[in-house]
Amino acid sequence: MRRLTDMNQDGALQGSEPDGGHDASGREPASASGTVLPGPLRDGADDLVQLIDHHGVRHPHEHYDELITDVDGAALRKLYEDMVVVRRIDAEATALQRQGELALWPPLLGQEAAQIGSGRALREDDFVFSSYRENAVAYCRGVDLTDLLRVWRGNASSGWDPYSINMATPQVIIGAQTLHATGYAMGITQDGADSVAVTYFGDGATSQGDVNEAMVFAASYQAPVIFFCQNNHWAISEPVGLQAHVPIARRAPGFGIPSVRVDGNDVLACLAVTREALARARSGGGPTFIEAVTYRMGPHTTADDPKRYRDANELEDWASRDPLARLATLLDSLGLLDADYTDAVKATADAIAAELRQGCLSMPEPEPTDVFKHVYSAPNSWLDRQQDHYERYLASFAETSQEGSR
Numbered sequence: 001m002r003r004l005t006d007m008n009q010d011g012a013l014q015g016s017e018p019d020g021g022h023d024a025s026g027r028e029p030a031s032a033s034g035t036v037l038p039g040p041l042r043d044g045a046d047d048l049v050q051l052i053d054h055h056g057v058r059h060p061h062e063h064y065d066e067l068i069t070d071v072d073g074a075a076l077r078k079l080y081e082d083m084v085v086v087r088r089i090d091a092e093a094t095a096l097q098r099q100g101e102l103a104l105w106p107p108l109l110g111q112e113a114a115q116i117g118s119g120r121a122l123r124e125d126d127f128v129f130s131s132y133r134e135n136a137v138a139y140c141r142g143v144d145l146t147d148l149l150r151v152w153r154g155n156a157s158s159g160w161d162p163y164s165i166n167m168a169t170p171q172v173i174i175g176a177q178t179l180h181a182t183g184y185a186m187g188i189t190q191d192g193a194d195s196v197a198v199t200y201f202g203d204g205a206t207s208q209g210d211v212n213e214a215m216v217f218a219a220s221y222q223a224p225v226i227f228f229c230q231n232n233h234w235a236i237s238e239p240v241g242l243q244a245h246v247p248i249a250r251r252a253p254g255f256g257i258p259s260v261r262v263d264g265n266d267v268l269a270c271l272a273v274t275r276e277a278l279a280r281a282r283s284g285g286g287p288t289f290i291e292a293v294t295y296r297m298g299p300h301t302t303a304d305d306p307k308r309y310r311d312a313n314e315l316e317d318w319a320s321r322d323p324l325a326r327l328a329t330l331l332d333s334l335g336l337l338d339a340d341y342t343d344a345v346k347a348t349a350d351a352i353a354a355e356l357r358q359g360c361l362s363m364p365e366p367e368p369t370d371v372f373k374h375v376y377s378a379p380n381s382w383l384d385r386q387q388d389h390y391e392r393y394l395a396s397f398a399e400t401s402q403e404g405s406r
């Protein structure tokens with residue numbers, strides 16, 4: 001796997017790439033002229049859209065700049081604050097798991113820009129269908145912090161009412177949510193609405209039949225759905241290059257879906273490409289596939305130890321492309337990162353983390369029969385019989401203990 005140190009100053013890889021340039025840097029091989037130019041969306045686009053490079057330098061873009069003209073200094077600061085907060089939420093939840101308060105947690109460390117940039121582009125009436133790692137997207141949707149943890153504490157089968165924040169509860173069956181999103185998007189068309197379904201999934205998920213079937217339907221019906229793939233370079237312990245010999249974004253045009261490859265550690269670029277895809281979907285232009293090239297800096301979940309399968313150098317390389325650090329550098333260069341501001345952001349993040357912890361520790365224990373709730377939306381006699389049987393079974397313990405105490 002190619003290291004970032006193999007790149008020239010422009011970020012272009014030196015030499016040829018045996019796997020079609022699908023390396024850990026997320027960059028394409030240099031073109032004949034030796035440069036890689038980020039370009040506007042086009043079918044099969046392989047160029048990486050980047051507006052803020054990993055040194056924190058803002059690069060003008062002839063196509064995408066017009067989509068973010070409203071992002072002034074205050075808005076950039078807001079994006080930075082969001083990313084600090086979600087990183088803090090992630091760290092707190094990881095700590096809660098280590099302390100035995102959560103059974104499991106899937107960290108998003110490193111993927112903050114992809115999730116905040118896209119999440120902040122959405123309208124309230126858009127609908128998100130995600131996997132388990134999109135906790136920053138849930139934060140953008142306004143999820144109750146305690147709800148975020150319910151499932152991971154083993155306290156509930158699902159965390160929240162999807163219609164309360166227009167986001168389905170996380171899907172653990174890899175890729176299944178892309179079908180749900182496509183079906184929902186087909187419904188949007190039938191309703192004559194202009195909202196959009198956005199589905200998040202990983203690089204690994206793109207090898208699932210569900211994702212491919214979803215793309216066939218989305219293209220056939222020109223459904224208003226965005227396929228937002230976070231290529232974090234790993235599917236648990238399998239590197240992306242194993243299953244994708246060409247950049248993942250190149251697959252979508254084969255289904256008739258335009259695609260774009262974006263620097264997933266650049267929050268501004270993620271915001272811009274998502275806005276473009278939303279505008280296309282709202283205006284009847286159908287689906288878009290976004291590949292956000294990012295990196296999972298932590299373990300797959302807290303049950304995983306990535307040291308067993310990945311090179312420490314790779315992590316180090318990606319740490320130098322950290323999404324928060326580059327935005328901090330940009331803000332600093334604009335004179336927008338003084339100590340008062342960073343202290344205030346830290347205080348906000350700490351307060352939210354404290355709220356998260358408090359919500360976790362004070363969550364009431366569920367009743368055993370809660371497991372029967374929300375299985376069906378309407379009464380079901382078969383389920384009622386099972387619940388009745390289970391209640392009598394539980395009651396038998398009370399009778400036994402009373403007999404024992406006589």
Ligand SMILES: Cc1ncc(C[n+]2csc(CCOP(=O)(O)OP(=O)(O)O)c2C)c(N)n1
Nearest residue numbers: 133172173174202203204205232234235236
């Ligand atoms: C249908 C299905 N197959 C396998 C699994 C086991 N599994 C859980 S996570 C995962 C890897 C997913 O990788 P990716 O799509 O890249 O998402 P990431 O975890 O990197 O965010 C697998 C194979 C599953 N949950 N569902």
Ligand SMILES: [Mg+2]
Nearest residue numbers: 202203234235
């Ligand atoms: Mg992955």
